[in-house]
Amino acid sequence: MTLRGTTVPHAAGFVAGDRPRIVTAHFDDPEAHRLSRYEELGGYQGLRKALDSTPAEVHSVIRDATVLGRGGAGFPAGVKWGFCPEGVWPRYLVVNGDESEPGTYKDRLLMELDPHQLIEGALIACYAVGLTQCFLYVRGEMALAQERIATALNEAYAAGYVGRNIMGTDFSVDVVLHWGAGAYVVGEETALIESLEGKRGMPRLKPPYFPAAIGLYGQPTIVNNVETLSNMPWIMNHGAEAYRAIGTESSPGTRMVAVSGHVKRPGVYEIVNGSTTFRDLIYGEDMCGGIREDRELKAFVPGGGSAPWFLPEQLDIPFEGRQASAAGSMLGSGAVIVMDETTDIPRAALSLTHFYAHESCGKCTPCREGGTWLERIMTRIVDGYGTERDLQLLTEVGQSICPGAFPHAADSSRGLEAVPFPYRMNTICFVGPSAYAPVNSALTLFPEEFEARVRRDEGVPVAAPGRESRV
Amino acid sequence: MTDHFTPANLDLAHEIIGRYPVKRSAMIPLLHLAQEQDGWVTEDAMRQIAELVEVTPAEVLGTCSFYEMFKRQPVGRFLINICGTLSCQLMGAEDLIHHAEQTLGITSGDTTPDGLFTLAVAECQAACTEAPCLQVNYRHRYKVTPADFDDLVEELRRQAGEGEGPDPQSPETAGVPRHGVLSVARQHIPAERAAGPSSPTTNQGPPVWMPPPDAEEPK
Missing domain, CATH: 1.20.1440.230 (NADH-ubiquinone oxidoreductase 51kDa subunit, iron-sulphur binding domain)
Incomplete structure (x- = not known):
């Protein structure tokens, strides 16, 4: 059979379910990665809304929504955006698409299935904070994500959504697709910046703790995760209040979680943030449906390979940062790895x-x-x-x-x-x-x-x- | 001037460099371009990249040698990376790796004598729910059984028997492109649409759409 480009089963692993969907809303549509389809689905309306407001207004919408960073640290994106020092220009945006934490599988789906949503989110950030160039750093091993984003950017440039005088306004920013070459540590934001500068991807000494102060080429730089930015178009379209109405006060909205290992239905789930428990995730009939062959659960990794493990007695902890920390672990990048009683x-x-x-x-x-x-x-x-x-x-x-x-x-x-x-x-x-x-x-x-x-x-x-x- | 890139690739290299405010940032994309052209990263390519981005060849080697994907010696036409990290391990990756070694008659890290396959045990490929998984030249295959693996090897052998394979510059790629070809689509920023790179060395003040700080209402 002759294949054109890289083909894989559409949305492999994604499980929709009867839950609110923000970032995965287009995942059932195999054409959503094309600009024409994305526009039919209401694409770039969030950016349009942003451009009709002042940058400060957009920034305050995102701050009010309290979008916790989805890369691992869980720091609120709107607050991070506010850390750029006054009067130092230019400022850059670096999109962290170097997903490689063991067990994590969500950013790749977002880049492959809905690249325009990510680009739109990145542009909203650039507009709000005055960032004049965006580098979209995609993990090297993700050939399909690179293809989809390259194609999406070419379409978006041609249609006037990216580049000079976006949508006929004086907002101008280039989004440059950059790609890595295989190094897990580059997911750490200062290492990502080093890599983007063409160097060995080694983390920088801290302080400064945030690249917002000193980042790419020593300039103020916002580094945001792919999933974090993919939330922005929805928030601009529906408002901060609608976003906060989903999830809990400390963890609003939804988040994507990949559950892998010994469960009946391993998959990528968009869950209501803060209130969904590990038991819901692993045993819920509408989620993983329990342990394979109805065996006993032995232990699970709650937040990616770096996270200390939980036991069955922690199953009722909700997917919420503070409670996971108090119980001795972290939510990290939204990756649960389940080990049954047979695990060595x-x-x-x-x-x-x-x-x-x-x-x-x-x-x-x-x-x-x-x-x-x-x-x-x-x-x-x-x-x-x-x-x-x-x-x-x-x-x-x-x-x-x-x-x-x-x-x-x-x-x-x-x-x-x-x-x-x-x-x-x-x-x-x-x-x-x-x-x-x-x-x-x-x-x-x-x-x-x-x-x-x-x-x-x-x-x-x-x-x-x-x-x-x-x- | 080292003359290693083909004229077409040299044009591409200049186009890529032109997107960055600092030339050195183009280093990794150019190393990928060299690997796409030759299947691996040669010393000549590194010398020319050094000239193009205005650093020393040693600095290019420094960057090149840090990253797993850059191969500084020839590898097979198909690089098969089998994931061995936890999610895949739990779902049988170790048996799959053992089977792959038997099928190809090599241990992981090696290349078959015909130069077709290099086998490697790799790390998490962000397909953890589809375990065990592997990548052929960074194209995923999901839930791979030993029988699937043998079918894959047959399919790739058949593809190799049909000729040189796809033109790496063409988006109309058939099958799995040979090692070195990553994305078959490339970004091209049309000159009339480009906002242009933002130079870090000149502070030109806030961009035009940003009101000066004192004009903003404190929130």
């Missing part, structure tokens, strides 16, 4: 530790060396060559990356109380602590599985020669 916990933790050790940029010693140590120790434990001493060593190495108590979930049956998120860290960014997060969770919550491994108990898997764990 040390092996699962090793998979994540390997990821972060591999993705260390090498700038901070605790991460560069510590991550590698964690991976090697975990590998020998999983392969059946570990010792009792190794278990202690894991904690020592972890403590050198993040000193002090590391967050973990409560488990009343074992007398464990939650250590709240976040942690102290000896590194510039979160990659180092992320290598330790799965190790600490696994070791704290399932110590018996490690002990059985180092004691070489009967029935504990030992890798056959030549088939050591590599993942």
Whole structure:
């Protein structure tokens, strides 16, 4: 069969359901990525509305809506926009489309299925804050997202939505498609900026904490996540009040969550923010429908590979930032990974530790060396060559990356109380602590599985020669 | 002047550089362009990129060597990356990787003797609900069973047998383009529509649509 361009099943993984839809509203329409269809669906009306108001008015609508950043930190976008210092020009917008946190699958869908919505959202931000050039940074490994955005931009330029004198006004901004080349750490906003400057993608020393003060080329720069910006057209069309009417006071609107692993219906769900619980997500009939083959839930990662794990007793916590933090973890980038009773916990933790050790940029010693140590120790434990001493060593190495108590979930049956998120860290960014997060969770919550491994108990898997764990 | 890019690609390189306020920002896109032209990033290409963006060749190598996707030695026509991160691991990625190694007769990281396939264990590909997944030259395949993998290899072999494959510059691409070709669509900013890059070295004050600060009502 001859294929034109890159074809994949439309909206693979997306599950609609009977819930409010803001950013995924066009996902059922396989043509929505084309400008003509997007316009029929009311596209670029949000931008039109914005251009009919003053930039300050647009900014205050977004601030009032309280759009929490969807990249991981959950910082309100409208507040972030206000951090640009007065009188320093030009200012830039960098769209963070470098989605690569383990378990996260939402920005890619937004870029592939509704690229114009993202472009429109980015333009609304540029107008409100006076940003004169936008760089849309798409992860290197996402060929289809790059194709869709390139095509969408070409259409939008031709139609006068992007570029000089947008929609006949004096608002002018170029949106430049930029693409990465494979480096997880570049998702960290200062590393993203370094990468955009053509350098090795290593995070910058902080302070300044926000690139809004000193960012791309040393200029004020707003870095926003793809999903965050995809909310903007809807908010301009419907108003801040309508947005806040969905979700809870502290977490308004909706958010996209990918649930993967051992569930009956893994998928990407747009859920009501703040009030939907992990139980709703994992067991809800209109969502994942429970654990595969009706097995027992063993543990789940609530917010991407960097997040400390939760146990079944945390299922009733809502998808809300503060409550997840108090219980010892974070919501991160909206990625839930579910592990059933058959899961080999040390092996699962090793998979994540390997990821972060591999993705260390090498700038901070605790991460560069510590991550590698964690991976090697975990590998020998999983392969059946570990010792009792190794278990202690894991904690020592972890403590050198993040000193002090590391967050973990409560488990009343074992007398464990939650250590709240976040942690102290000896590194510039979160990659180092992320290598330790799965190790600490696994070791704290399932110590018996490690002990059985180092004691070489009967029935504990030992890798056959030549088939050591590599993942 | 190093003369490595084809004239068409050199034009493209200049077009790409022209979008950025600082030339060096074009480095990663140009490295991709070099990889698209040659299938991997050669030293000659890095030298020419250095001249184009006005940095030293060592700085280009510094950037190039940081990023996983840039290959500094030839790889197969089809790079098969099988995801091994947690969501995929839970759904059988390790067995899939083992099967792929058996089918292709190589271990991950290697290239088949005919130069068709390079196999690699990769990291999270943002398709976690469709596990286990893989990418062929960064095109996704979802919920891949061992049988699916064998079918894929057959399909790619058949495609390779049909000739040189698609022209990387053409959007009318058939099948999976060879390694190095990423997006088959490119952004082109028409000169008459361009707002132009915003230079960081000159503070020209707020853009025309922004009222001066004292004219705004405090919110």
